[in-house]
Structure formats: structure tokens, C-alpha cells
Amino acid sequence: MATAQAFRRDLHRYPELGWQENRTADVIRRSLSELNIPWRPCANTGTVATLNPHSAGHHIALRGDMDALPIAEQSGKEWHSVVDGCMHACGHDGHSATLMATAHWLKHHENSLAGPVSLIFQPAEEGGHGAREMIADGALEGVDEIFGWHNWPAIPFGKIACPDGIIMSGNGTFRLIVTGRGGHASQPELCRDPILAASAITLNLQQIIARRLPPQRAAVVSVTSIDAPSGATIIPQKAIIGGSIRVPDQATRDQINQLITEISTSTAASYGVQCEVEITPRYHATINHASQAQRLRQCWQADFGTTAIETELPVPIMASEDFSYYLREIPGAFALVGAGEKGEQAYPCHSPHYDFNDNLIPLVTQLYARLVGATLPESSAA
Template identity: 75%
Template sequence: MSERWNNIITSAQTFRRELHRYPELGWQENRTAAEIRRALSSLDISWRDCAKTGTVASLGKHKRGKHIALRGDIDALPITEKSDKEWRSEHQGCMHACGHDGHTATLLATAEWLKHSEDQLTGPVTLIFQPAEEGGHGAREMIADGALEGVDEIFGWHNWPAIPFGKLACPDDIVMCGNGTFRIKLNGKGGHASQPELCKDPVLAASAITLALQQIVARRLAPQRAAVISVTSINAPSGATIIPQQAELGGSIRVPDIKTRDEVNQLIREISQQTAASYGVDCEVEIIPRYNATINHAQQAQRLRSCWQDAFGSAAMANDILTPIMASEDFSYYLQEIPGAFALIGAGEADEEAYPCHSPHYDFNDKLIPLVTELYARLVGAALPTPN
């Protein structure tokens, strides 16, 4: 490739590792935002802050063609890193365990490449550096602050270690599911463990509810409908000889659409309350909706796939990957507003252990940076890197 291209990719890799060393949680990405803005200013790319720690950059403002937005997310996770990388996190209890550092670095590499070929752009390009993807509804707040103003289409991506390196999945419809969380509070009657007949045991009720909720997917929904209900915590602190007064369950749901979400939520309430009642225990259910499913628009998904195949061939398609992925993405907010598409791109290498996203051992695969930078360049009609 050209020397300029190689320098941009090397610089992006260095930037990515620096971001990895200093991760920040959603709505706290002040240092990250400052570094992004400093890099954009050094490239003479105009930008504005958006939704506090978000940044919206603009190129080709006066071009008359289709206005395309490209998005990268910037926030980290509350996870203690267990890595021996030189660039491992220096912020205890916080790490880039999902690759948002790589998504951000790739979008900056794209910004620099597009700046060098700005005259060749066929239309305006907006670059969205979005905070608070990890449950903080950052996309919603960016939209509220005008990030999509004048934009015709939007594209984004997520690295995915479970998919072989360089393989792309981008269906015409649902690519990632919607999600939500729930809390179930049980109030019984505590007492001595030797006299359970005098108590109303919330631990026993919690155990029964945990088992009963697993039957929603197995027996209450059609097997063709994708859904997950996971009880992820049971909290009933007590002593070895004490039946406690209270217990609390927590968990997560994954659903492909609003209809399934509403049905699952109602079943969680009914089953929890009725099961608790059978044990003489009071039950309070709280369900917290998070993101809707990420649903691609067919025309834009086809364009994204075509650009990828033009660059890397038909063998670079992950045609055997089942979608939707049961994880969730707040990119869904953008796709509810304007046409666009979101892709999953494989990061797994055959000769290395592919730690999943959200693992304390995870690290972004830097080899993806040039691939996705070229994809973004193709999507906006920019000049392409040429072989040496």
C-alpha cells in the first residue's frame, strides 16, 4: 500500500493502544473525547461536541451527493483487565473489553484518509464518535443533540471474536437483538432454619422462580422465535442457621422485536408472582427496558456487503453465521431514524485463543483497522489505497 496509507494505519494502531491504557466508562469519557478532538483538529477537520463527551466531525460539507454518517463508540466497561499486554489498562476496574478503542481508532484512521481525498468525496460525510454505548443510551442522546442532522444514511460495525478473522456478517434485517434487565424482590418471613414450617422461605421461592423462568423460552414461545432469559444473580444474605426475610433475583432478556419483548416481560411478571404466591412469599417485579433490536435496512446492508466483497472477495463473507446475534447495540437508535446498516466483522485468529467481548482477557485485533478503514472509504466513495 502507499506510504501515506501505511502511516495512517500505524498511527491509528498507536492511538488505539493509548486509548486502551486509559479507558473511561460511559458519560465519563472526558480524556478520550479530548484526544479525539485534538487528533481531528491536527488534521484540520471541523468538529463539534455532541451530547457532552460525544464528537461529530464533518468532511465534504459542500458536496451535493448523499450524506453518509459513519459511527464509532468510545466508552469502556467496569471490568478489571487480566492481560499482560504492554498497553493494558492503567485504570483499575475499567477496561476496553469490547473493542470500542479499536472502533474509535478505525474511525480516526478513516477521518485522516478521507481528509487527504476530501475533494474526491461525492457527498458530505459525518463521523460520529459516540459515548455511552454500554447501556448508557449514548446514541439516543447523540440523536437528540443533532448528530444525524442532514444525514441520509448511516453505517457502523462491531468486531466479533467468535467469527473468523476478516469474515463479515450483515443481514438484511435483524443483526443484533434487543435487550432488557429485570429485578425480582421477594419478601417472606424469616426465622430459624430448624423450623422452616414457621417461615415463608424467599430463598426457596427464588430457586423455584429461577427454574420456572427458563420454561418461557422452552415452553411458552414458539421455537422459531429467538429469545434468551437469563437469571444472573440471586442475593439472599443470611447466616447458616437463618432463613432470611428477603431475596432478590436479577437477570437479562434478549429479544428480536417489540412484540416478543412485551410478551416475555408479561410472562416474567406472571410466572414470578404466581410462583412466589405458591410459596407464600410476596413478589415485586421490575423490568428495565434497554435497547431495541438492531435492524438493518436491506438496501444499505446490500451496499455494505458489496463494498466488503469488492475489497476482499466473496470468501470474506460469514454466510454460515446465524443471526441475529443475541447481544445488543444502541446503534439500533440510529436505524430507527434513518436508513443504514450495521455489520459484525470477525476478529478471531485460528492460531490464537479468541477471548470474547467483555472478557477480562480480551484485546482488540489491530489487524482489523486497515480492513474497516477501507470499507468506510468505499462506502463514501473515497479514493482507495493502492498496492505497492
């Protein structure tokens, strides 16, 4: 635990954004080399290491992500980020440290493995499609199934959510460019106000979830910004609306995208302005394969009891994960592991006050060892 904790806190002090994880990759690769575990670069800053590589048995992959977020840290921890405006606000430092703790344990018990085990240290999960690029560079070659996890402060510590089927939503972003006719604030009749139109578009987009989709369908449309810089006496020429969608499937994505376009353009026309719609798909929903999800739950319960499965959390949660790319290629499962404890561990992911709960490292190391059929560590041995 102490070694993995130190490893995690070192990564935390030196966070790196997606596709910039050069120091992180160096630290990981040096550690793997010290353990005499063969590895190869994958998708530039990513790394794939393999234990028991020549076995003909079932090949399992375990994944940990590495990238940080553009957030200024306010946790006050001794190991706080030394990089201005960048921090590990989602716990990817902890995910990488847990995978390294697993590497350490599995290397010392390699002869107990029934088949090859690949350790996937992945860059650029936070919107950078890192999993897609790892797959393109061969990270899943020869792999039969894959498992991953994410710490989740909203779940009580030690419980997990790992349903059969969907666990996290798909997502996308939209950008609406509203162009009117700017002019003097004292002569609104000579202008076509893009701010007024943007405000109406924002309100009208709310009818998509409230009135155009069934209430049973898990979906979100959120306007997250309206940008129309101007002076106090100037009606601007342009306003730009930004937003995000969360969807459970492609059919819902297509329907929402169509409605965003229809509502935005028709509302703009009614205000005498134009609206250009740009919609960018990001990640698909993360959908577990039933057999692998059941096995992950059974492994967790074997160590932590039948009450260790979280049943109160509504799924899918509306956050998204590029682990979905792996699950569209091969069977596997993804779990949300409860990190929530009183006090500091109550902060959600992406908060400037967040810090990963180090007590999760031995628990998930134990889970990973059980999933690959290795000799099991004690919870304090990671």
C-alpha cells in the first residue's frame, strides 16, 4: 500500500493533460522495467505490458487511464499539483497506481496465471479518444476480454456498481453560432439581436427532454455557455451557444441531434437571425457484457460480501467513458467503485477540491488479481 500510495502521489504532483503524458509514461515504463515486465509504447504516450505472454490460456486485459484535467487544484494536500491550472481531478493517478500495484503483485505470482495478462496504461481518456487510438495501435491484439474501473465518490466506500448492460451514457457536444445584425443599444429596431435569440434557443432546447422524449429514457441536453462579448451600449453581431448531450444509445443520439438542429434554426428564424449548428459526437455509451459483469460482481463479493454491490445508484450515470471503445470490440466489464467517505472524500470528480481515495488501491488490486486467476493478495499487500 505504501509504495503504491507514493507512486500515486508522485503522479498527482506532476499531472499531464491528454496526449501530453510524457513524464507519466516515463515513470510507468521505468517501473515496469524494474519489475522485469516487458512492455511496448502504444499510441505514443500509452503503454501495454504483458505478463505470462507465451501462455496459450485465456488472455485478459486490465486498463488504467493516466491523463489529468485543466483545473486549478484547491485540495490543500501536501502532494498537490505543482503544474499551474492542471490537476488529477478525476483519479486517473489512482487508476494508474492501482494498475501498477497489480503489475507488482502479478509479477511476483506470474506462475499462478492461467493465461496472458495485458496491462493497458491509456492516455487521453478525458475527451481525447485515447482508447480508440490504443485499439488502432494494437492494444487488444490477442486479448479475449477486458476489465476496467473508475472511482466514484457518490457511492459509499467499498461498494461497486457493475450492472449487466449500460453503466455510463454516451455523450456529444454542440455549438450554435447565432448571427444577427449588431448596432446601437438605443436603436434595437435597426438590429437583429443575437442575444435575445440565443436566450430563446436555450429555453426552447429544454423541451427536448421535457416534452419530446419519453420520461423513461435516460438523456440530458445541457447548455453550458453563451458567449456574446460586447459593450454596454452595443448589441453584438454574434452569440455562440455551447452545450453537451448525454444519451443511452445511437437512436436517441440521432433524435436529439435532429431536434437540436430543428429547434435552434426555427427559433433563430423567428427572431430574424441565422443559426449555424455544429454537433460533435464523442463517446458511445459504456455497455457491459453480461457474463463478464457477473464475474466481476462475483469476484468483488467473494472478497467483500454480498452487500458490497451498490443497488441505489441509478444507472446509467450521465458521465461518459471511452472504455466504451474496448467494450465495442471485445467482451468485458466496467465497474464504478465507491470512494465516498465523510469529509474530504465527499468531493466529486472534477472538483478542484477532489483527491483520490488511496484506500481503494488494495481493494481493486485484489479484484484484478482474482479476475485473472492469480494468487490473491491480502488487502494490505498492494
